[in-house]
Amino acid sequence: MFRPGKLIELLESNMARTGNPLGLKRSLLSEWLRGLPDLKGRDDTILFTGLMYQLTPYIELSTKYLQKIENSSLEKLFYFYVKLSKYVNPYRFLTLRGSDMERYSESLRRIFLILKKSGIDFTYREDLDGYSGILLYDLGDDSAFSSHAQEISDLLENADVKKIITVDPHTTYALKVLYPEYSGLKVEVASYLEILADVIDKGRMENLNEVVIHDSCYYARYLDIIEHPRKILENMGYRVVEPENSREMTSCCGGPIESISPVFSREIAESRIEELSSAGKKAVTMCPICMGNFERCGFSTHDISDLIFGGMNGSEPSQE
Amino acid sequence: MGCSRSKEIQGGCGEVTGMESIYTALSNRPVRDGIRRTRENLSKNVKENLKKYPFLKKYARELRDVKLKVINDLDFWIDRSIKKLEENGARVFYARDSESARRIVAEIVGSGKTVVKAKSVVSEEIGLRDHLEDMGNEVWETDLGELIVQVNNEKPMHMIVPALHLSEDEVIRILERVGIKGKNAEECTDKVRLFLREKFLKADFGISGCNAFSAESGSIFLIENEGNIRLSTSVPEKYIAIVGVEKIVPDDEHAIKSIMVQSAYFGTFPPSYINVIRNRQPGELCVVFLDNGRKSTDEILKEQLLCVRCGRCHLECPIFQLTGNVWGGETYGGPMGMGWSAITSGISSIENEVFLSCLCGKCRIVCPMEINIPRIILHLRKLAVRQTAK
Numbered sequence: 001m002f003r004p005g006k007l008i009e010l011l012e013s014n015m016a017r018t019g020n021p022l023g024l025k026r027s028l029l030s031e032w033l034r035g036l037p038d039l040k041g042r043d044d045t046i047l048f049t050g051l052m053y054q055l056t057p058y059i060e061l062s063t064k065y066l067q068k069i070e071n072s073s074l075e076k077l078f079y080f081y082v083k084l085s086k087y088v089n090p091y092r093f094l095t096l097r098g099s100d101m102e103r104y105s106e107s108l109r110r111i112f113l114i115l116k117k118s119g120i121d122f123t124y125r126e127d128l129d130g131y132s133g134i135l136l137y138d139l140g141d142d143s144a145f146s147s148h149a150q151e152i153s154d155l156l157e158n159a160d161v162k163k164i165i166t167v168d169p170h171t172t173y174a175l176k177v178l179y180p181e182y183s184g185l186k187v188e189v190a191s192y193l194e195i196l197a198d199v200i201d202k203g204r205m206e207n208l209n210e211v212v213i214h215d216s217c218y219y220a221r222y223l224d225i226i227e228h229p230r231k232i233l234e235n236m237g238y239r240v241v242e243p244e245n246s247r248e249m250t251s252c253c254g255g256p257i258e259s260i261s262p263v264f265s266r267e268i269a270e271s272r273i274e275e276l277s278s279a280g281k282k283a284v285t286m287c288p289i290c291m292g293n294f295e296r297c298g299f300s301t302h303d304i305s306d307l308i309f310g311g312m313n314g315s316e317p318s319q320e
Numbered sequence: 321m322g323c324s325r326s327k328e329i330q331g332g333c334g335e336v337t338g339m340e341s342i343y344t345a346l347s348n349r350p351v352r353d354g355i356r357r358t359r360e361n362l363s364k365n366v367k368e369n370l371k372k373y374p375f376l377k378k379y380a381r382e383l384r385d386v387k388l389k390v391i392n393d394l395d396f397w398i399d400r401s402i403k404k405l406e407e408n409g410a411r412v413f414y415a416r417d418s419e420s421a422r423r424i425v426a427e428i429v430g431s432g433k434t435v436v437k438a439k440s441v442v443s444e445e446i447g448l449r450d451h452l453e454d455m456g457n458e459v460w461e462t463d464l465g466e467l468i469v470q471v472n473n474e475k476p477m478h479m480i481v482p483a484l485h486l487s488e489d490e491v492i493r494i495l496e497r498v499g500i501k502g503k504n505a506e507e508c509t510d511k512v513r514l515f516l517r518e519k520f521l522k523a524d525f526g527i528s529g530c531n532a533f534s535a536e537s538g539s540i541f542l543i544e545n546e547g548n549i550r551l552s553t554s555v556p557e558k559y560i561a562i563v564g565v566e567k568i569v570p571d572d573e574h575a576i577k578s579i580m581v582q583s584a585y586f587g588t589f590p591p592s593y594i595n596v597i598r599n600r601q602p603g604e605l606c607v608v609f610l611d612n613g614r615k616s617t618d619e620i621l622k623e624q625l626l627c628v629r630c631g632r633c634h635l636e637c638p639i640f641q642l643t644g645n646v647w648g649g650e651t652y653g654g655p656m657g658m659g660w661s662a663i664t665s666g667i668s669s670i671e672n673e674v675f676l677s678c679l680c681g682k683c684r685i686v687c688p689m690e691i692n693i694p695r696i697i698l699h700l701r702k703l704a705v706r707q708t709a710k
Contacts, residue, residue, distance in 0.1 A: 139705070
C-alpha cells in the first residue's frame with residue numbers, strides 16, 4: 001500500500017504545474033479532437049470531458065509499474081519519484097503505445113459524434129474543459145479539492161455556461177453533486193447517458209448481440225443512473241444481460257484504489273471479471289476507469305459509446 | 321491550480337505501518353474461500369427473508385428513526401435505563417472507557433473463578449477475556465466458533481461467524497489442544513457440547529454483551545443459534561452484561577424489532593433462540609454500560625452508532641472479501657469497522673486502513689440502517705489528511 005500522503009503530494013504538485021493529476025502535457029489530452037468536425041454549437045451548452053478518458057491509459061501505465069514495487073523495499077523508488085516530479089516531467093520516461101491511447105480517444109470522439117447525430121446542440125471548448133479534481137476529493141484532500149473546484153466553477157460560470165454534458169461517472173459526480181456544495185456551481189449537469197436515454201428511439205436495429213452490462217459504482221449507487229444505459233442499449237437493439245451483482249448491487253472493478261494498492265485493485269478486478277465473463281462473452285462498461293482496470297487485468301470490455309456508435313451506423317464495433 | 325500547501329505532507333498520513341498483515345491475509349486463501357462460502361449462503365437467505373417477510377424492511381426504517389432519537393439524547397436514555405435496572409434490583413455500573421470497564425468487571429469477578437462467556441464484540445473491544453485471565457480466572461468462550469478462535473489464540477474473522485476461515489481439519493487439530501477429540505465436525509460439536517456443559521456447571525460467572533436494551537423494562541435482549549447464551553446467562557449464579565450505550569432503545573417493541581432486523585439482515589431468521597433477561601432471581605444481575613467514545617462522536621461518525629451489527633457490510637465489501645477482519649482496527653474490521661474503530665480507539669487506529677477502501681458504496685446499499693459508511697470513511701480520510709498537514 002502506497003502512502004496516501006505521498007500520492008496527495010504528487011497529485012498536488014502535478015496539478016499545480018499542469019492542471020491534471022498526472023502532470024501530462026495539455027496537447028496529449030487534446031489528441032482525441034483530431035479529425036472531428038466543427039466543435040461549435042450552442043454556446044451555453046458544453047461538453048466537459050473532465051479528462052478522465054484521456055488520463056486513463058496513462059494511469060494504467062503507471063499502475064503497471066507501481067504494481068511491481070508494491071509492498072517491497074522498492075516502494076521507496078516511488079517516493080523518490082514523487083520528489084523528482086516537482087522538477088521534471090515524469091512522463092518523458094514512460095512511453096505509451098499509440099494504440100493504447102487511441103482506444104480512449106476513439107471512445108471520446110464517438111461520444112461527441114453520437115451526441116451530434118442525436119441532435120444535441122452543444123459546443124466543445126478546450127479552454128473550458130478540465131480535470132474535476134475528484135481524486136483529491138477521494139483521497140480526503142478537501143482543501144485542495146475545494147480550491148480546484150472553485151477555479152473550474154468560476155471558469156464555467158464566467159463563460160455563461162448553462163448546461164454541462166459529462167462523459168464519465170466520476171466527473172459527473174464531482175460536478176453534479178460536489179461542486180454545488182463546495183463551490184456553489186449552479187449550472188445544470190447531466191451525463192451524456194441521461195441525455196441520450198431521452199432521445200434515442202426504439203427500434204433502430206434488430207438482433208445485435210447480447211452484452212453483459214457492468215454498472216459503474218458511481219453511476220449506480222451515487223447517481224442513480226441505472227436505467228439510462230439499459231434503455232439506450234435496448235433501444236439500439238442489444239440484448240442486455242445482467243451479471244451476478246448488477247444495478248445498485250454492482251461489484252466494484254477495483255479501479256478506485258489502483259493508485260493506493262495496485263495489488264488489491266487487481267484482485268478485486270479479477271473477481272468481478274469472473275462474474276462478468278460467466279454471464280456472457282461481451283461486456284460493456286460506461287466508465288474509463290472500469291475499462292482501464294479490467295484491461296490491465298487482461299479483460300477487454302467495450303465502452304458503451306462504441307456500442308451505441310456501432311448501432312447507429314448499423315455495424316458492430318470490431319472486437320479488440 | 322490552487323493546490324499549494326506550504327508544508328509538505330509527511331508520510332502517508334502517518335507512515336504506512338502495520339499494513340503488512342493485509343498482504344499476508346491476501347495470500348491466505350482459506351479466509352477468502354470461507355467468506356465466499358458464508359456470503360453465498362447468507363446473501364441468499366437475506367434476500368429470501370426480506371421477500372418473505374416484507375415487514376422487516378419497514379421495521380428497519382422505523383428502527384433507524386428511533387435509534388437516531390436515542391443517540392441524539394444519550395444521557396437521558398442512559399439515566400432512564402440505569403433507573404429502571406436499579407428498580408429491578410440489578411447492580412448497575414457505568415464505564416467511561418475500556419480500561420474502566422475492565423476494572424469494573426474484574427472487581428466484580430475477582431480471581432480464581434470460572435467464567436463462561438457468550439460471544440460478544442463489545443467484550444473484544446475492551447479486551448475482557450485476556451484481562452480476566454491475567455487476573456487468575458479461567459475464562460471460556462461458549463460459542464463454538466469463538467471457542468475455536470480462543471483456543472487458536474487469534475482474532476475473530478467475522479463478528480458473527482468468527483471461525484469462517486478455518487477448515488474442518490484445522491478445527492479438529494485446534495480442538496485437540498484442549499482435549500476435545502473428534503473425527504469430523506459433527507463429532508467435534510458433540511464433544512464441545514460435553515466439554516462446555518462441565519464449564520457451565522462449575523462457572524461462577526456468566527458474561528455476555530447485548531443485542532438490544534429496552535429502557536422501558538430494563539431488559540437485555542440477546543439472539544443466538546446455539547443455545548450457549550441461554551446457558552451462560554442463566555446457569556452461573558452471577559451474570560454480567562456489558563451494554564454499549566448505543567444499544568439502548570426506548571421500549572421492548574423496538575428491542576424486539578432490533579433483534580429481528582439484525583438476524584434477518586445477517587441471514588438467519590428467525591433466530592433459534594431469543595433471550596430476554598430482566599432480572600436474576602435467585603442470583604445476581606450486573607449491567608455495565610459502556611461509553612468508550614460513543615458519547616463524543618462528531619456529527620458524521622455518530623451515524624455509525626445506529627449499526628445493529630448484522631455483519632452484512634462485511635460480506636459484501638470487496639476489500640473485506642479479500643482480507644477478512646484483518647483490514648480494520650484491533651476489534652472492528654471491514655466497512656463498519658472504520659467508523660467503530662475511530663469511535664472506540666481513535667482515528668489513529670485506522671488512519672491507513674481507511675485509504676484502502678474503494679468507496680464503492682455497496683456497504684451503504686446493504687446496510688439495514690442505511691448508514692452512509694462511505695461518507696464516514698471519506699470523513700476519516702479528511703481528518704487523517706488534515707492531521708498530517710498541520
